[in-house]
Amino acid sequence: MKDFFKKLPEQAVRVVVVFLVLAVVVFVIRQFIIPPEMKEPALQRASSEEREAAKEIHYAGAQSCVQCHDKEPEIKKSGYHRDLACESCHGAAQKHVDNPTDVKPTSPKKRDYCAYCHKYNFSRPTGFPQINPDMHNPRKPCISCHNPHNPKPPTTPRSCNACHAQIERAKAASYHALITCTVCHTAPEKHKISPRTVIPTKPDKREFCGKCHDKASPRKGVPTVDMATHGEKYVCWQCHYPHTLGGI
Template sequence: MPQQVPRLAVLFAVLVVGFVVARESLVPDTFGDVGHYRAAAVTSIAAREKSYAGHRECADCHDEIAEQRLASHHSGVACEVCHGPGAAHSEYPDEVELPAPRERGFCPLCHRYDPSRPTGFPQIEPVAHNPLEPCMSCHDPHAPEPPEVPEECGACHGQISRLKTVSHHVTLDCTTCHATEEQHKITPRLVRPGKPVDRGFCGTCHDEDADSQADIPRIDLATHGEDYQCWQCHYPHYPETG
């Protein structure tokens, strides 16, 4: 018999014994009682001291702020998201204070411009947006509103407007392509601007026969890009040809 066979047998025996011992001593008692987890975990987690109170509890004492928030754009942002865990404060308000996030760095956690956020989520560039002043001098954190109706499209569509500034379409106003009612700037989601719907629209400047400025590059509207919409190939806010 080759000498590695008994050695392997010993190793195998050690592994089997090890496995049996580990199973007996390390697996918690209630493991598997109600599923592939330790059943007692539920009670031991429930027994932990709670640190968050939930926004309804805050409303017991701060009812005005609570009402204000629920009617505001921050209705989806709970009190403790900004003020931190408040269970201890709710129980002993005179002894445990809750901090308020007054520094300028805080609000941009959600509102700093980030292209991965959904279009239309209110975003600002903190370095350029009224620098040095605390956000609260112009926006109430419990009922945030811009203090005045913004005039420029770029106040809310910052990235598109910055991109257009360095594009071939720099001379075109947004409203050349998007008929926009003033009300869009007040309730942007309810009143939406128009958008170009067909190739003919771009053709009004770019078709060979179009009656537009001489220096605009021309294409044959009937054949160029076949049946696709122009903006399936050219991003209208930064059109390229390469």
């Protein structure tokens, strides 16, 4: 080793010494001075997880509510809002759980809160009950007619548009505007209670549309086709969408 250094010119030795000193300093600092929690990823990860887990919760969860409240959950259980968590409307309530007497959760009473879900919007899945707030009893608070814990129309809907507003709207502008829904669909009474499980019918025969649209039909001013040759193996609505203007 000594020989090697002797062979090197003095400036090279100087450089090597500088680098060695630097390396030793870095090594000592890293190895002995820096505390482990600054350089051990595993430790840091554990403490980060702990901090994340210890964060305060704001929403207590529906199961907390039923510990004290039994009337509302009982009503809610069988209604349309049965899957709706209490805090979806009443807001974050962990503070109320911690301190039930002093902190009260909110209780939205205005029309615009219900509108978040029930205002008509064509992007919403069809069948979801929607209204136009400007037309549907304007200015009247929703809760004066509907109990939010068991929302039901005060009277059975006269037409289907309570839930099928999108179709209703499209149809109103189409040639079929004057044909009521029940001409083509038979809706079992149960559909109003269990809309997803009991589903209304659709015309299952070509002849149904043929009553007006067949060449042989006595109807005047209606576009007609020769039912015998036109798209024979399909039911009409498999190609034509009867609710829009002119169909597609």
